[in-house]
Amino acid sequence: xxxxxxxxxxxxxxxxxxxxxxxxxxxxxxxxxxxxxxxxxxxxxxxxxxxxxxxxxxxxxxxxxxxxxxxxxxxxxxxxxxxxxxxxxxxxxxxxxxxxxxxxxxxxx
Amino acid sequence: xxxxxxxxxxxxxxxxxxxxxxxxxxxxxxxxxxxxxxxxxxxxxxxxxxxxxxxxxxxxxxxxxxxxxxxxxxxxxxxxxxxxxxxxxxxxxxxxxxxxxxxxxxxxxxxxxxxxx
Numbered sequence: 001x002x003x004x005x006x007x008x009x010x011x012x013x014x015x016x017x018x019x020x021x022x023x024x025x026x027x028x029x030x031x032x033x034x035x036x037x038x039x040x041x042x043x044x045x046x047x048x049x050x051x052x053x054x055x056x057x058x059x060x061x062x063x064x065x066x067x068x069x070x071x072x073x074x075x076x077x078x079x080x081x082x083x084x085x086x087x088x089x090x091x092x093x094x095x096x097x098x099x100x101x102x103x104x105x106x107x108x109x
Numbered sequence: 110x111x112x113x114x115x116x117x118x119x120x121x122x123x124x125x126x127x128x129x130x131x132x133x134x135x136x137x138x139x140x141x142x143x144x145x146x147x148x149x150x151x152x153x154x155x156x157x158x159x160x161x162x163x164x165x166x167x168x169x170x171x172x173x174x175x176x177x178x179x180x181x182x183x184x185x186x187x188x189x190x191x192x193x194x195x196x197x198x199x200x201x202x203x204x205x206x207x208x209x210x211x212x213x214x215x216x217x218x219x220x221x222x223x224x225x226x
Contacts, residue, residue, distance in 0.1 A: 004152075008150075032213050034213070034214075041200075041220075041222075042219070042220070043202055043217035043218060043219050043220050044153065044202075044217050045217070046214055046215075049213075049214075087152070087153070091213060096155075097143070097155060097215065098155075099145075099152045099153040099154075099155075100152060101151060101152035102152060
């Protein structure tokens with residue numbers, strides 16, 4: 001069983017739409033959670049951390065549900081520039097980072 | 110700040126040859142660097158954790174004699190793919206943590222695309 005699972009998508013949405021991704025993790029000892037963004041053939045870049053209380057950064061909202069072992073990312077008012085692959089990352093101990101396979105988002109005009 | 114570079118950005122080599130990839134933290138010291146491999150449309154897979162001044166820790170299934178890692182300084186780690194074969198063709202990405210800035214965030218290099226013919 002994979003440590004982290006994501007729906008690969010693609011999610012095809014029009015500009016201005018709201019879209020949400022989920023990511024499930026299998027290890028209840030997971031400590032920290034992040035969403036990264038990866039553009040085609042580029043390195044991943046940190047989008048935001050995910051806290052138990054949830055956090056919001058502009059159009060992006062991330063939430064953690066420890067009971068059900070999933071994290072979510074909500075993007076409001078989608079822009080063309082949001083088109084990318086979104087990777088969730090789970091840290092199980094200080095040096096063990098596990099990446100999901102990514103969810104591809106295509107925002108269309 | 111927190112910039113990580115990789116060199117080369119892409120390389121094509123013949124089967125059986127060895128290729129060295131460098132990963133540098135440009136504006137911070139990194140006692141630990143990570144090496145990942147990513148095949149098309151797949152997730153980043155951690156290959157090994159590179160520790161300055163000591164042996165690297167390899168993930169299960171990664172051959173340490175094939176993927177040689179050296180972390181000789183606080184700003185440089187190298188990955189050498191020895192006797193490369195076409196199945197080693199992949200996108201290799203390194204990352205580093207700046208512990209003075211953040212305990213968990215990883216800063217990624219731009220990646221090295223290896224093609225073995």
